[in-house]
Amino acid sequence: MTTSQQPGQVEPSGITPDTKDWTWVLDRPCPECGFESGTVDPDRVGPAVRATIPRWQDVLARPDVAVRPDERTWSPLEYAAHVRDVFGVFDVRLASMVEGDDPLFANWDQDAAALAGDYEHQDPQFLAREIAIAGDRIAGRFDAVGQDDWDRPGRRSNGSVFTVRTLGQYFLHDVVHHLHDVGAPTA
Secondary structure, three states, X not given: OOOOOOOOOOOOOOOXXXXXXXXXXXXXXXXXXXXXXXXXXXXXXXXHHHHHHHHHHHHHOOOOOOOOOOOOOOOHHHHHHHHHXXXXXXXXXXXXXXXXXXXXXXXXXXXXXXXXXXXXXXXXXXXXXXXXXXXXXXXXXXXOOOHHHOOOEEEOOXXXXXXXXXXXXXXXXXXXXXXXXXXXXXX
């Protein structure tokens, strides 16, 4: 999220940045997508991520994948590029939590990443392959977490504290929520 943006301010891409702190999804169901991340068994994060990959690939096969629903909202293509990058960011965060001691995560500005990565001009077929690779990588990392590691801590730059367990739940909500954002059929 853009830290210098004010709520409702529009980025050069025309997109209104999302400045909400979504950590509340760990405590209650998301009223937008209905996902209850706090109830997800951590051993199910890897398989659940893998189950989203074909759904994202179906989204990327749409003929209108690059069309924005309005000038301030990402297209399904842009959401898919974001999810690919979310897979990578959380892969690094999870590795740092399992291998380190209470790491502080580097800030990730998703809006700056969208501009720098030119999300709106991604090749959908190439992106579908990248999502499969990155999704399988992070799913495998969650599969490999040992029972003694689920409570290992890590911190976001805004002070939010996660355990490996809650990081997985929070991460999975993001991926599932964006499927809702693009109108993908439920699994």
